[in-house]
Amino acid sequence: MQKENQEAVERIEYELTTLIRRAVYLDISDKKIGHLERSVYLLLRHLDECGPSRLKALAETFNLDISTLSRQASAIEAKGYITRFSDPTDGRVSLFKLTDIGMEKLITDKNMRIERYHAMLDNWSNTEKEIFGELLERMNEALID
Amino acid sequence: MQKENQEAVERIEYELTTLIRRAVYLDISDKKIGHLERSVYLLLRHLDECGPSRLKALAETFNLDISTLSRQASAIEAKGYITRFSDPTDGRVSLFKLTDIGMEKLITDKNMRIERYHAMLDNWSNTEKEIFGELLERMNEALID
DNA sequence: AGTATATGTTTGTATTATACAAGTAAATCT
DNA sequence: AGATTTACTTGTATAATACAAACATATACT
Numbered sequence: 001m002q003k004e005n006q007e008a009v010e011r012i013e014y015e016l017t018t019l020i021r022r023a024v025y026l027d028i029s030d031k032k033i034g035h036l037e038r039s040v041y042l043l044l045r046h047l048d049e050c051g052p053s054r055l056k057a058l059a060e061t062f063n064l065d066i067s068t069l070s071r072q073a074s075a076i077e078a079k080g081y082i083t084r085f086s087d088p089t090d091g092r093v094s095l096f097k098l099t100d101i102g103m104e105k106l107i108t109d110k111n112m113r114i115e116r117y118h119a120m121l122d123n124w125s126n127t128e129k130e131i132f133g134e135l136l137e138r139m140n141e142a143l144i145d
Numbered sequence: 146m147q148k149e150n151q152e153a154v155e156r157i158e159y160e161l162t163t164l165i166r167r168a169v170y171l172d173i174s175d176k177k178i179g180h181l182e183r184s185v186y187l188l189l190r191h192l193d194e195c196g197p198s199r200l201k202a203l204a205e206t207f208n209l210d211i212s213t214l215s216r217q218a219s220a221i222e223a224k225g226y227i228t229r230f231s232d233p234t235d236g237r238v239s240l241f242k243l244t245d246i247g248m249e250k251l252i253t254d255k256n257m258r259i260e261r262y263h264a265m266l267d268n269w270s271n272t273e274k275e276i277f278g279e280l281l282e283r284m285n286e287a288l289i290d
Numbered sequence: 291a292g293t294a295t296a297t298g299t300t301t302g303t304a305t306t307a308t309a310c311a312a313g314t315a316a317a318t319c320t
Numbered sequence: 321a322g323a324t325t326t327a328c329t330t331g332t333a334t335a336a337t338a339c340a341a342a343c344a345t346a347t348a349c350t
Contacts, residue, residue, distance in 0.1 A: 008274035009262045013255075015281035020168050021187060022288040023161065025208040028337095039307085042166060055328065063170040065309050070329060072307090092316045092327045110158075117154045120287035128280065129153035135277045136160035142265040143167040173308095184336085200299065210338050215300060217336090237298045237345045 036109045040076055044098060044106040047082065052095040054087070081105055181254045185221055189243060189251040192227065197240040199232070226250055 027038040036044070039062075046061060047053060055073060059066040073096055076082050081102030087093035098106065121129055172183045181189070184207075191206055192198060198206075204214040218241055221227050226247030232238035243251065266274055 005271045005274050006259075008271065008278050009266060010259055011278035012266070012274060012281060013259050013262045015278060015285055016168065017183070017187065017190075017258075018285050019281060019288065020165055020172075020183075021207060022285065023165050024169070026288065027165075038162070038165075042162065045162075056326090062166065064307095066328070067310080067330080068308055070327095074329090090317070090327085094328070113162075114151075114155055114158050117158045120284075121154060121157070124283070126150045126153065129150050129157060131276060132280045132284070133153050133156035133160060135273065135280065136157060136164060138269070139265075139277070140160055140163050140167065143164065143171065201297090209336095211299070212301080212339080213337055215298095219300090235298085235346070239299070 035112060036105060039072055040081070041106070041109055041113075043072065043076060044081060044102055045110070047096060047098050048103065048106055052085075052097040054093050054095055058096075076102075180257060181250060184217055185226070186251070186254055186258075188217065188221060189226060189247055190255070192241060192243045193248065193251055197230075197242040199238050199240055203241075221247075 031037050035041075042062065043058065046058065053061075055066055055069050058073070059069040062069070064072075073082065073084075077084055077096070080099055082096045083099050084094045084096055087095050124132075176182050180186075187207065188203065191203065200211055200214050200218060203218070204211040207214070209217075218227065218229075222229055222241070225244060227241045228244055229239045229241055232240050269277075
């Protein structure tokens with residue numbers, strides 16, 4: 001079953017698998033130079049965007065087991081970036097929200113990341129950046145099962 | 146230091162981190178339905194593209210420790226997808242190459258992956274796919290330290 | 291040639307992220 | 321009020337990884 005755009009799709013497959021490997025490596029290196037780990041960054045970012053969240057919702061967002069999120073959240077809480085409070089309408093539920101420190105960390109880290117993207121994409125035209133962002137967004141839509 | 150294309154870059158940063166999380170998850174799910182793990186897939190693909198390779202070179206390619214590659218390669222060898230042979234010019238070096246079975250596995254897996262990309266990108270135009278592939282390739286260039 | 295040093299790989303050990311299962315606490319249903 | 325469900329935590333096992341030590345082979349120096 002040969003597709004008309006076989007080559008383009010093969011290239012996308014190739015480049016995306018490569019990109020993921022490199023990006024994951026970059027995250028690991030980042031950790032060593034003081035950036036937040038990706039998991040922490042994503043969790044803080046989610047709380048910032050979506051407001052207080054419970055573990056179950058976070059686990060679904062990140063496609064991870066609740067027990068994993070439970071430990072992640074506890075660790076991030078211990079660092080003082082988030083706090084936990086009881087849902088007034090349901091005593092079983094722990095809700096998590098950003099602390100001021102967490103918000104500062106998030107902003108700092110986000111800016112460092114964006115700064116790096118600026119540097120990496122220095123020689124791209126505005127239009128190219130816009131198109132890339134748009135296509136990435138569509139790719140992300142497509143990646144949802 | 147406000148950049149003229151701040152928004153586009155922020156969007157790229159956002160979408161890329163999201164994409165990585167989703168893609169990593171997809172890889173884990175894939176493993177469960179019979180696909181090769183990403184690490185195995187990448188190693189087989191590299192051997193196919195670059196010919197017989199030594200551990201040190203593989204470790205550098207994937208930004209992993211040599212000891213990690215040593216174990217990965219042994220595991221893949223045990224499955225029969227690659228074989229090891231001595232470099233005739235240097236008795237210390239083990240070179241790895243694909244077996245016939247490994248090549249078959251690689252082709253099958255690659256086709257499954259590409260098939261899925263075809264399905265995911267079904268409603269993209271040819272031009273969009275081409276542009277996305279090209280920009281991904283440039284992004285990958287940019288990601289090299 | 292013989293010893294010291296460098297290189298390539300393997301193996302031992304510790305850490306981390308993860309899932310699954312069992313346990314605990316709180317809410318809901320009857 | 322007791323049974324069931326839901327939300328979370330904790331115990332345990334596994335896998336991927338890095339770092340360090342060990343081992344084998346090659347190269348360099350004298």
